[in-house]
Amino acid sequence: MPETPAPAAFPEKIRLNDLVCFAVYSANNAFNRFYKPIMAELGLTYPQFLVLMALWEEDGQGVGQLGERLGLESNTLTPLLKRMETAGVIERRRDKADERRVAVQLTPPGRDLEAKAGALLACVPQATGMTTDELVELRTAVERLRDNLACARDGD
Template identity: 50%
Template sequence: MDEELLLRHQVCFALHNAARAANALYRPLLDPLGLTYPQYLVLLLLWERDGRTVGELGLALDLDSGTLSPLLKRLEGAGLVTRERSAADERVVEVRLTPAGVALRRRAKRIPASLAAATGLSTAELSTLHSTLTRLAGSLRESATPTTKG
């Protein structure tokens, strides 16, 4: 048996399993807020700094406009954000929190601690895991990007 082909040795499967488990845990935490996980990520960025452009949000979340636009439309329909064209450049759409979007932050404050507690990992282990996953994602993106050599 080729050890390297055993499912239990595949990093990709461990990542897939961990992501599914995390998403399953987020669902009951986000449902009372009326949010999906991608909507929560957008709000995290806006709570960090309000008034971001659609382009900034897409870049930070690694989402294209075809995915991000309907997500923002649903957040706007829920009364949590507004979208407005920039006065300086009409091609740019700015996204801002509404008072309801700002207020939702208080209700979401417990979510990171709930997820951290569910992991069973220490703060140091979570910090190391975060750093490792961030580095991994960057390396994988870089490897997937074609380079031009000349």
């Protein structure tokens, strides 16, 4: 009589709570919900805020550079940037040297939001209930996960 199949080798049914992807998915939703009222005070959405973050680091980036920075395509960014232009926080202008490119420039109101945002976001670390060290470690791990997934999807 052969050995009974090792229970440990028998693949447990995978549950929702075992999936890293679900943890990330639901944490992202939780961040969105947490940020929504804060962003509303700035007259922004959360993705629009991320675009502004990128522009506060380097103004005048093209749509493609922003997409590279944020991991988004022009089909997402173009309408988003148009809404931000309507809201008066950025301006979009064609590059004179290369008319294919569109440079995104902060307006003075767009620049002024940086200080306000800094003040409003000061509460976030507290809300995470984690120490600074834990947050750095977590962020580093999530970035590694993200980058590995991205390059596994492309050519390894």
